[in-house]
Amino acid sequence: MAEYKLTDEGKKYLKQGLPEENLANLLRKGPIGFGEAKNKIENFAIAMQWVKKKGWVEVRDGKLSLVKYPEQIEEEEALKKIAAGKQADENVLKILMERNLVEKITETYKKTESELKKKGNTIGKLTHDIIATGLWRGKKFEAVNVRRPAKKIVVKQLGVGNRQPYEEFLMDVRKKLVKMGFIEMTGPTIELEFWNFDALFQPQHHPARTWSQTYALKYPKFGTLPSKKIVDGVKESHENGWKYKWDPRTAMKLMPRAHTTCLSARTLAGKHDIPEKYFALSSCFRPDVIDATHGIEFSQVEGIVVGDVNFKNLLGVLKELAKEIAGAEKVKFLPDYFPFTEPSAQISAKHPEMGWMEFGGSGVFREEWTHAIGVKEPVLAWGMGIDRLAMFKLNLSDIRELFSRNLEWLRARR
Amino acid sequence: MTTIEASHKDICELIGKKVTIEELKELALYAKGEVDEVNGDLLKIEIKDSNRPDLWSAEGIAREIRGRLNPSGCPKYKVRDSGMVINVDKKNKNVRPYTVCAVVKNLRITPDVLSQIIQLQEKIHSTFASNRKELAMGIYDFDRIKPPIKFTTVKPDGIKFTPLEFEEEMTPKEILEKHPKGKEFAHLLAGCREYPIFIDSRGEVLSIPPIINSNYSGKITEQTKNAFIECSGFNFKFLIPALNVVVAALADRGAEIETVKVVYPDKTIITPDLTPKKSWVDADYVRKCIGIKIGDKEICDLLRQANYNVKLKGKGVELEYPAYRQDVMHQRDIVEDIIISYGYNKIEPEPPKIKTVGRLDKMQIFSDKVAGAMVKLGFQQILSYNLTSKENLFEKMNLKEEKIVEIENYVSLNWNVFRTWLLPSVMEFYSNNQHVKFPQRVFEIGDVILIDEKQETKTRDVRKLAVAISDSEVAYDDIGSVLDAFLVALSVKYKLKKCKHASFIEGRVAEIVVKNKSIGFIGEIHPSVLENWKLEMPVAAFEIDVESLK
Numbered sequence: 001m002a003e004y005k006l007t008d009e010g011k012k013y014l015k016q017g018l019p020e021e022n023l024a025n026l027l028r029k030g031p032i033g034f035g036e037a038k039n040k041i042e043n044f045a046i047a048m049q050w051v052k053k054k055g056w057v058e059v060r061d062g063k064l065s066l067v068k069y070p071e072q073i074e075e076e077e078a079l080k081k082i083a084a085g086k087q088a089d090e091n092v093l094k095i096l097m098e099r100n101l102v103e104k105i106t107e108t109y110k111k112t113e114s115e116l117k118k119k120g121n122t123i124g125k126l127t128h129d130i131i132a133t134g135l136w137r138g139k140k141f142e143a144v145n146v147r148r149p150a151k152k153i154v155v156k157q158l159g160v161g162n163r164q165p166y167e168e169f170l171m172d173v174r175k176k177l178v179k180m181g182f183i184e185m186t187g188p189t190i191e192l193e194f195w196n197f198d199a200l201f202q203p204q205h206h207p208a209r210t211w212s213q214t215y216a217l218k219y220p221k222f223g224t225l226p227s228k229k230i231v232d233g234v235k236e237s238h239e240n241g242w243k244y245k246w247d248p249r250t251a252m253k254l255m256p257r258a259h260t261t262c263l264s265a266r267t268l269a270g271k272h273d274i275p276e277k278y279f280a281l282s283s284c285f286r287p288d289v290i291d292a293t294h295g296i297e298f299s300q301v302e303g304i305v306v307g308d309v310n311f312k313n314l315l316g317v318l319k320e321l322a323k324e325i326a327g328a329e330k331v332k333f334l335p336d337y338f339p340f341t342e343p344s345a346q347i348s349a350k351h352p353e354m355g356w357m358e359f360g361g362s363g364v365f366r367e368e369w370t371h372a373i374g375v376k377e378p379v380l381a382w383g384m385g386i387d388r389l390a391m392f393k394l395n396l397s398d399i400r401e402l403f404s405r406n407l408e409w410l411r412a413r414r
Numbered sequence: 415m416t417t418i419e420a421s422h423k424d425i426c427e428l429i430g431k432k433v434t435i436e437e438l439k440e441l442a443l444y445a446k447g448e449v450d451e452v453n454g455d456l457l458k459i460e461i462k463d464s465n466r467p468d469l470w471s472a473e474g475i476a477r478e479i480r481g482r483l484n485p486s487g488c489p490k491y492k493v494r495d496s497g498m499v500i501n502v503d504k505k506n507k508n509v510r511p512y513t514v515c516a517v518v519k520n521l522r523i524t525p526d527v528l529s530q531i532i533q534l535q536e537k538i539h540s541t542f543a544s545n546r547k548e549l550a551m552g553i554y555d556f557d558r559i560k561p562p563i564k565f566t567t568v569k570p571d572g573i574k575f576t577p578l579e580f581e582e583e584m585t586p587k588e589i590l591e592k593h594p595k596g597k598e599f600a601h602l603l604a605g606c607r608e609y610p611i612f613i614d615s616r617g618e619v620l621s622i623p624p625i626i627n628s629n630y631s632g633k634i635t636e637q638t639k640n641a642f643i644e645c646s647g648f649n650f651k652f653l654i655p656a657l658n659v660v661v662a663a664l665a666d667r668g669a670e671i672e673t674v675k676v677v678y679p680d681k682t683i684i685t686p687d688l689t690p691k692k693s694w695v696d697a698d699y700v701r702k703c704i705g706i707k708i709g710d711k712e713i714c715d716l717l718r719q720a721n722y723n724v725k726l727k728g729k730g731v732e733l734e735y736p737a738y739r740q741d742v743m744h745q746r747d748i749v750e751d752i753i754i755s756y757g758y759n760k761i762e763p764e765p766p767k768i769k770t771v772g773r774l775d776k777m778q779i780f781s782d783k784v785a786g787a788m789v790k791l792g793f794q795q796i797l798s799y800n801l802t803s804k805e806n807l808f809e810k811m812n813l814k815e816e817k818i819v820e821i822e823n824y825v826s827l828n829w830n831v832f833r834t835w836l837l838p839s840v841m842e843f844y845s846n847n848q849h850v851k852f853p854q855r856v857f858e859i860g861d862v863i864l865i866d867e868k869q870e871t872k873t874r875d876v877r878k879l880a881v882a883i884s885d886s887e888v889a890y891d892d893i894g895s896v897l898d899a900f901l902v903a904l905s906v907k908y909k910l911k912k913c914k915h916a917s918f919i920e921g922r923v924a925e926i927v928v929k930n931k932s933i934g935f936i937g938e939i940h941p942s943v944l945e946n947w948k949l950e951m952p953v954a955a956f957e958i959d960v961e962s963l964k
Binding site: 005039070085117125126127128130131132134136141142143144148151152153160161162163164166167171174175177180181182183184185186188189190191192205207210211215216217218219220222223224225226241242243244276277278279283285287288289290292295296297305307310311312313314315316317318319320331333334335336337339342343344345346364366367368376380399402403404405406407408410 | 416441444446448460463464465466467500516541544548555645649651653702703704706743744745746749750753754755758761762763764765766768769770771772773774775777778780782785788789790791792793794795796797798799802818819820821822823824825826830842843846847850854855856861865869870871872873874875886887888889890891894895896899909910911912919920921922923924936937938941944945948949950952
């Protein structure tokens, strides 16, 4: 039985010719430019390496010309022999192995091949060996009765599973907010600029609405605006407040939500109770360069309180949150700015282990837009990224690890 | 948010009092500033307010602090007439219609002044003007200009001058092609047949806004005694505050401000106008917004500290505030200034007296239940990003490409579309764990995003569950029994129906049907798909629509 077989690349070259052979054939018609040859020959770098080594081609002034045309190529002859199950010259075989065109037939290969042969070259149970040897190629798979009721499993045999730790952390945060009396809000991931920006009184020329700050969609591009009453209210708030001509077309553009405040805007514009508390915890998307502190997406949690409330109450809510979510007894408030809140406040919290940290942004929603969407009562709002807290809790130094690809790490977190 | 650099010593001189870094950290809050870095005398200060260009300089920060330490109401700026005239050509109407200008005399430009003024101009350009889109500002050596000045337009090759930091003369067209600033901002003049130009009475070019100044007059140095400043663009709402912010900063340094007459074809305006703006605030509204007990008198005092002139009248306060502020749009903006003067941390936090009953979203509760059921069956939960690539979703799964949600300005082609199903995420997870102990039983619950023309966002989020087993041998039955146990646990009756799916082995894949509706599929992943993911272990899996199980 033969000891060697062609690799996929070896098979391909046997069919299409070796790259150096193809290059030599191309140059038979006369010298051509480097760039042109590169475009015409697949695996050009490999071809160049071998034609130079074999002294077939010479390069001058960016042009390639043929020095010697090979009448017979020993590698090709050897590939033919090996494919036919015959013995090839030792030295050439060595080169072919190095070029990864030929590989040794393993014991597993032989065994798997003979087992498959016994079954008339049809595959019953698909196994690691059949996949790893590539022997499934060109074989038939036995059909199974897919409608047959499956055998019952014994749960005990499977061992214990495990929740994803970041997901579990997010659920914990949700539960803490529910305990504080907040109702969860949800909404579409792909959002209208109207809800992400316009409804929030963010003017259409605002720098935060540029490409460097938020994603735009190639497809689908435009959605449809909500009721005329709400649209007219928002248009008026912009034209009176920011003094420019508001463009509905810009508001119709679609984008992946860049913050959770769009969910608050949707909630306030829709049916809701007063007084009431709401929260959202969702993935948000911004075109950041991806590194240890910026993931592909990030989680933001946001809450609103609508009713007879004031700035003092906002600070009260923030203090409670810092305690519930970060375990912080001490907090500090600083002035802040958001286009959609006034007054605005940032909260710093003293985490028992992490020390002072920026905990979140907040404010009282600007009246210009809450009135425009039909809410007459003050609305307190707060929002924060919670990924840093999650990283601390899970002992991670890279934000991307929240979406860990490491099964061992996940399994170990029991 | 705008981060500026400033000298500690310079700020102290502007405040008129020596303060330590620690004191300054507290005082900077009056200017919504946070001292981020201290490097000897050099400070990095983050100004939170991206709508207050007046705060983006040492002068602006010092002004807010001065007001609080030594309240004197709205700063007064003396303005004289320079006698200078700018004539605006009617040709500008369609290219760059407006300009506002000022002359500033008797400057004493120290290195600190120079760096602050350049930084302020740069921050106004990048943030307030969205990278010069809304306005461009030029500062010139007044003594090198011969008024009157003409603001007109010129053909791209209609004139030659030496642009800033260059030695050779160039046409505007050449500047747009060769000068670094020309290349950077050429897009702002795209489609213009003629370019805007400031030119003096001798024909000497001042600048081609919003691109570049001339090297001859468009540069200020420590030797500059008098300056001419212009702001040009499309909307006075941007031009006027930008000009006022810069001249106020220079006036704070002791320079004298002079007006310029700007003559348009249809009107004449005199700029800058630093007359304080007027407003009014209702004292009860202030108390209601903040929730603290303060008297009218105290409100007045706090406002004076915030550089307002105040006069109690009826139930409120009549106000005058500086002309460089364009952010006061509503009483709320005034309320915030009062709180800043009062001190955020002097207010005792008080949670709202609202009793509400919180609750999770129904889908969230159900997903939690589903995850719990899978964990009980011995499966490890994984979590993947929603953003992925078409290659992962289609090509590697042996599927034909479909229309899906795609990002235009993506950061990387690896993350430019939203996923339409979960199994590719699971396969990708497996490809990262080929060396880890088998069997590997994993599941993911998450949203995918499908196109849906009926929705206002043209898309729909759909919660899915994907479950997979990988081992040296895995068969249809293995995953079938998991599906069965899972659906029994949720008391869901289901049927399996033969089907075809290019990601699975033919004859080993079925549709999962609940209440006569197909809600997912189950089967053995085709070895060619496994190879695409560089997997050598077989995988059997199902993916199911979670909503349909409720």
